[in-house]
Amino acid sequence: MPSANPPLDDQLLEEIHADQNTNTGIENKKLIMWLFLASDCMFFGTLISTHLIYRKLYPFGHPEEGAVNITGTFDIELTSFSTFILLMSSFLMALAVSSMHKGAIQSFRNYTFGVIIFGLIFLAGQVYEFQHFYHGQGWYDWKVSSNAGQVIVGNEKNKLLFHDVANTAAAKEGFGHEQFGLELLSFTPAEGADLAHPPITFKYEVELPDEVGNAPETFYGEYIYNPTDPHASQVVVLSEIPPPPVIEEAKEAPKEEASDDTAKADSGGKTDASEKAETTEEAEAPAEASETKDVTAAQEQTEAAEEHVAESTEHTEAPNEHATEKHTEDTHNEAHPHTHTPAPTSMAEVTKAAKETFKHSNYGFELNEFKQVQVVPGLDLKTSVFGSTFYVMTGTHGTHVAIGVLWLFSMLVYSYSGRLTPRHAVDVEIAGLYWHFVDIVWIVIFTVVYLVEYI
Amino acid sequence: MSSATAEVHTTHHHAVADKTQLAPEKSLLGLTRPDRHTGWIDWVTTVDHKKIGIMYGGFALLFFIIGGIEALMIRLQLSVPQNDLITAQLYNQFFTMHGTTMIFLGVMPLSAAFFNFLVPLQIGARDVAFPRLNTFSLWTFVAGAFVLNISWLFQFAHTVGWFGQGLVHTDMAPSGGWFGYAPLTGDKYTGIGTDFWIVGLQILGVASLAASFNFIVTILNMRAPGMTMMRLPVFTWMTLVTSFLIIFAFPAITIALAELMFDRYFGSNFFRTENGGQPILWQHLFWVFGHPEVYILVLPAMGIVSEILPTFSKKPLFGYPIIVFSGAVIGFLGFAVWSHHMFTTGLGKVATAAFSLLTMAIAVPTGVKIFNWMGTLWGGRIKFTVPMVFSLGFIWMFMLGGFTGIMHSSAPADAQQQDSYFVVAHFHYVLLGGVLLGLLAGLYFWVPKIFGRMLNQKLGYWTAFLVIAGFNITFFPMHYLGLTGMPRRTHTYLGDMGWNLWNLVATIGAFILGIGVLLCFVNIVYTVFKGKKCDADPWGGRTLEWSTPTPVPAYNFAATPIVQARDCFWVHKHGDKKIEYMPDDGHGIHMPSQSWFPLLCGFGFAFFGVSMAMMGAGVPYAGYCAIAGLSAVFLGVYLWALEGPGGYHLEPPHEEGADKPHDAPASHAAH
Numbered sequence A: 001m002p003s004a005n006p007p008l009d010d011q012l013l014e015e016i017h018a019d020q021n022t023n024t025g026i027e028n029k030k031l032i033m034w035l036f037l038a039s040d041c042m043f044f045g046t047l048i049s050t051h052l053i054y055r056k057l058y059p060f061g062h063p064e065e066g067a068v069n070i071t072g073t074f075d076i077e078l079t080s081f082s083t084f085i086l087l088m089s090s091f092l093m094a095l096a097v098s099s100m101h102k103g104a105i106q107s108f109r110n111y112t113f114g115v116i117i118f119g120l121i122f123l124a125g126q127v128y129e130f131q132h133f134y135h136g137q138g139w140y141d142w143k144v145s146s147n148a149g150q151v152i153v154g155n156e157k158n159k160l161l162f163h164d165v166a167n168t169a170a171a172k173e174g175f176g177h178e179q180f181g182l183e184l185l186s187f188t189p190a191e192g193a194d195l196a197h198p199p200i201t202f203k204y205e206v207e208l209p210d211e212v213g214n215a216p217e218t219f220y221g222e223y224i225y226n227p228t229d230p231h232a233s234q235v236v237v238l239s240e241i242p243p244p245p246v247i248e249e250a251k252e253a254p255k256e257e258a259s260d261d262t263a264k265a266d267s268g269g270k271t272d273a274s275e276k277a278e279t280t281e282e283a284e285a286p287a288e289a290s291e292t293k294d295v296t297a298a299q300e301q302t303e304a305a306e307e308h309v310a311e312s313t314e315h316t317e318a319p320n321e322h323a324t325e326k327h328t329e330d331t332h333n334e335a336h337p338h339t340h341t342p343a344p345t346s347m348a349e350v351t352k353a354a355k356e357t358f359k360h361s362n363y364g365f366e367l368n369e370f371k372q373v374q375v376v377p378g379l380d381l382k383t384s385v386f387g388s389t390f391y392v393m394t395g396t397h398g399t400h401v402a403i404g405v406l407w408l409f410s411m412l413v414y415s416y417s418g419r420l421t422p423r424h425a426v427d428v429e430i431a432g433l434y435w436h437f438v439d440i441v442w443i444v445i446f447t448v449v450y451l452v453e454y455i
Numbered sequence B: 001m002s003s004a005t006a007e008v009h010t011t012h013h014h015a016v017a018d019k020t021q022l023a024p025e026k027s028l029l030g031l032t033r034p035d036r037h038t039g040w041i042d043w044v045t046t047v048d049h050k051k052i053g054i055m056y057g058g059f060a061l062l063f064f065i066i067g068g069i070e071a072l073m074i075r076l077q078l079s080v081p082q083n084d085l086i087t088a089q090l091y092n093q094f095f096t097m098h099g100t101t102m103i104f105l106g107v108m109p110l111s112a113a114f115f116n117f118l119v120p121l122q123i124g125a126r127d128v129a130f131p132r133l134n135t136f137s138l139w140t141f142v143a144g145a146f147v148l149n150i151s152w153l154f155q156f157a158h159t160v161g162w163f164g165q166g167l168v169h170t171d172m173a174p175s176g177g178w179f180g181y182a183p184l185t186g187d188k189y190t191g192i193g194t195d196f197w198i199v200g201l202q203i204l205g206v207a208s209l210a211a212s213f214n215f216i217v218t219i220l221n222m223r224a225p226g227m228t229m230m231r232l233p234v235f236t237w238m239t240l241v242t243s244f245l246i247i248f249a250f251p252a253i254t255i256a257l258a259e260l261m262f263d264r265y266f267g268s269n270f271f272r273t274e275n276g277g278q279p280i281l282w283q284h285l286f287w288v289f290g291h292p293e294v295y296i297l298v299l300p301a302m303g304i305v306s307e308i309l310p311t312f313s314k315k316p317l318f319g320y321p322i323i324v325f326s327g328a329v330i331g332f333l334g335f336a337v338w339s340h341h342m343f344t345t346g347l348g349k350v351a352t353a354a355f356s357l358l359t360m361a362i363a364v365p366t367g368v369k370i371f372n373w374m375g376t377l378w379g380g381r382i383k384f385t386v387p388m389v390f391s392l393g394f395i396w397m398f399m400l401g402g403f404t405g406i407m408h409s410s411a412p413a414d415a416q417q418q419d420s421y422f423v424v425a426h427f428h429y430v431l432l433g434g435v436l437l438g439l440l441a442g443l444y445f446w447v448p449k450i451f452g453r454m455l456n457q458k459l460g461y462w463t464a465f466l467v468i469a470g471f472n473i474t475f476f477p478m479h480y481l482g483l484t485g486m487p488r489r490t491h492t493y494l495g496d497m498g499w500n501l502w503n504l505v506a507t508i509g510a511f512i513l514g515i516g517v518l519l520c521f522v523n524i525v526y527t528v529f530k531g532k533k534c535d536a537d538p539w540g541g542r543t544l545e546w547s548t549p550t551p552v553p554a555y556n557f558a559a560t561p562i563v564q565a566r567d568c569f570w571v572h573k574h575g576d577k578k579i580e581y582m583p584d585d586g587h588g589i590h591m592p593s594q595s596w597f598p599l600l601c602g603f604g605f606a607f608f609g610v611s612m613a614m615m616g617a618g619v620p621y622a623g624y625c626a627i628a629g630l631s632a633v634f635l636g637v638y639l640w641a642l643e644g645p646g647g648y649h650l651e652p653p654h655e656e657g658a659d660k661p662h663d664a665p666a667s668h669a670a671h
């Protein structure tokens, strides 16, 4: 680590000399950065005005109501956090600049490292936010059951990124990929399990997703694994799963079978029921759209829910009666073509393979019902004016941050290679000016684009 | 210290300078830093503001010719009623490219040529503040110009059936007008011509911004000792104001273009009317840029004229502070009048009245300048040299354009004139009668300094006569055509409208004008290579650039001058306050090294631009090519930052026994 300053060479002397002699007393580099920032103010000014003009013109963020749900889309806690982080990065930046002026190169490195990390956190927040906004949010009622009849119903408000989508089909697929939120806690060979005598029995314990209405937090069972033909393995749910609760889970009957991608919902959004819902069982159910907060609507819903529950009880009766019995089920069609699996050699290996097939069989459950009850439509460039102005503006800002991070990263690297020394304090100062500016612009965007939506 | 000092430095320029390398040149990306000072590598990698200025000028003249040919095609088509010489679509492409070319590739680069060549010389600096950034501006400009004009090749390829047969829109060259009104320029109505236009203008915007930052820093920071702001030559002042206008006005159009680009490429809704996009937003953003832009065009010409008039009246400029101040006021007010281009869109009574008044107000500082120029002429010993004739033409023609401008500052009158040939007459009087005459005056004035050869004066008078006469024959009748209702941007007209005669006259005038301009360019090209040699100060100049030897050495000034008065060279020659020189600091003159990377950025931009248009046409992998192009630009900028300014030392030639610059009294070094 070069910490001692190399002696000044001619060229540097010349530069320093030249800069000190400017008519204004401000170094050329610094002056040009100020000018650039002045111009950049106009860039952002134009973008922000475009956004605000359209925002004022279209109270719904779009000529039609329902294309966007702005406060529903925003995640103000996250953005506030990002804003705070960026603000703190500016603080670190100021410290980095002043350490460089003092010649304390090691603290310059530390602070700059901090700025870079904070910048990256901000960028990660923005990427996350964009993803999140783009996919929208959906709330779904769902029901999964084992073939033998145990039923779990739930209200999927999953916070996982890829579930969190307005599009029912995509959400459903994501839900399936995540094993309906079921989490395998333990998976061990049962007592007396023997490699030589397949099928082998494993004991398992599974955790249910948080917001599930009816089930215990965990349940357990046995998995009877067939190493030569994994598809023929069987799941036995041993624990008792109580019947689904009667009222809380009910929302409303679905209106229609939805298949197109663009979810359209009322702009009110937060409590509105979706017009689009999907269900596998209740396609003929009466179509009605109502607001849950509305009293009469709530009553209607209760009725609808009772119907719904009555129906589901039929399905759930069996498991309740025979909960203590062993229920076996075939995870897959028996006639499924066999894949030839090489003979397993150790128990650990078999456990691993069994666990994998067990997972792929969704721990023995199947999705029966998946319907949207509430939606915040995804925000993209195309579907709304708000989306267009929002992404282009914040994206431009994000690009600025990314360039700043790259710049500081280069400086950090060159401070180690010896190219950047305390005599280049002015270079650091310029990067600092840029960084502070980008930060200030964000404060403005955060205020006039995010916060004003909440007043 | 006597005038002998100046002698020394004006006579011994031809001695071979002694070049010593300062730091070992690093090689990045296998590109060794070019240190050739001859041949084409020198030209493409040069960081010398004078060479850059010459290249800007060369490109500008080339594009003036291209834009001129487009104009003549327009006039040919309109010469007789119901003409079918060219199709309506081609006609649209011609007027769009004509306007875009003249403004962005003709006038602005020619102004930039003067900025580059003159500003460092006029302020007594050895170069601009950021020499490589200057090279970057040049090649970025060339890239933007290339992207715009290559669209003609695609149009040709399309016409003969080689390209884009499956596309819905068949305009491969821009056809949406120089102000590209959205949603007309959206993907619903125009084809990849608009993509070329958008990307081309954005690239040109980068060039203009970079150049402006550079010139502002140069003018604010690099003035020679004693060259206070109120001693700056007016041309330099106008460069400063223009540069400020550019850095504040260009962002608006850059963002508008970016928004339009997102609409076209990614389906956003900025100007998509079916989804709530507002055409009026484009108009506002465009004219917030557009009106300052007309002052960006005219202020440099005003600066040039302000240099020429006093020189040939043998009087100092009348009311220097007022000329400077009115230029700055024009700059400010220029941002407050844009909506006068939109009176007929229904802005509302209050807005219309306000913009009407502000527009009338902006004529005041303009008028002040004209009176100052007249005051300069008053009582002077006027010499009607060629630059002087052009300058006088400038005042007169520009004033006529100003009059019609005031006419349409009145909203009710403008409701009649908007989009008619009356507006065409107005802006050609200000742009051609004003700006171009000013720039031609500048060429006749400074070419002898730039190349050390005198332009043929006889040919010059002929040029002035043909240009001014041809110009009036072309554009004066357009006032009448406009007032009798001939709409602008119409590719033909019926024979019974009463417009036949004046259209024919205008076409004839256009050819006279064309011959005049061509004669001028021939004169320049001939002079550059074969013209009569002249000395360093052929006109009896007033400002510092005339104190340097001709051709100007790479380091401009062997020793930095110390300025003691406004019009310092004039005072030096005829008055008591002589120019002094900074003492020699003993280690030669530090010169910046040349660089490949600005050129790399230029290539990157050109590749990016064409790829973007190809992406618009649906050519496979064009998107990746666009990313590659942009990456090349970033790489270029990054490597150029890494490579550092570099540098070497030049020893200016010394005359034994003569006064050395370093015996300038040290006390003079302070302002």
Ligand code: HEM
Pocket: B179, B294, B295, B297, B298, B340, B341, B359, B360, B362, B363, B366, B401, B402, B403, B404, B405, B406, B408, B409, B414, B417, B418, B419, B423, B426, B427, B430, B431, B434, B435
């Ligand atoms: C006395 C000062 C001036 C006034 C009051 C003035 C006023 C106007 C007005 C009101 C218009 C809009 C006409 C319409 O579209 O209906 C206009 C158009 C125009 N002016 Fe001026 N102007 C002035 C000076 C200039 C100068 C100095 C230039 C350029 C060097 C210029 C260039 C233009 C151009 C290019 C247009 C047409 C833009 C287009 O529609 O394509 N004007 N002027």
Ligand SMILES: [Cu+2]
Pocket: B290, B291, B294, B337, B338, B340, B341
């Ligand atoms: Cu205007």
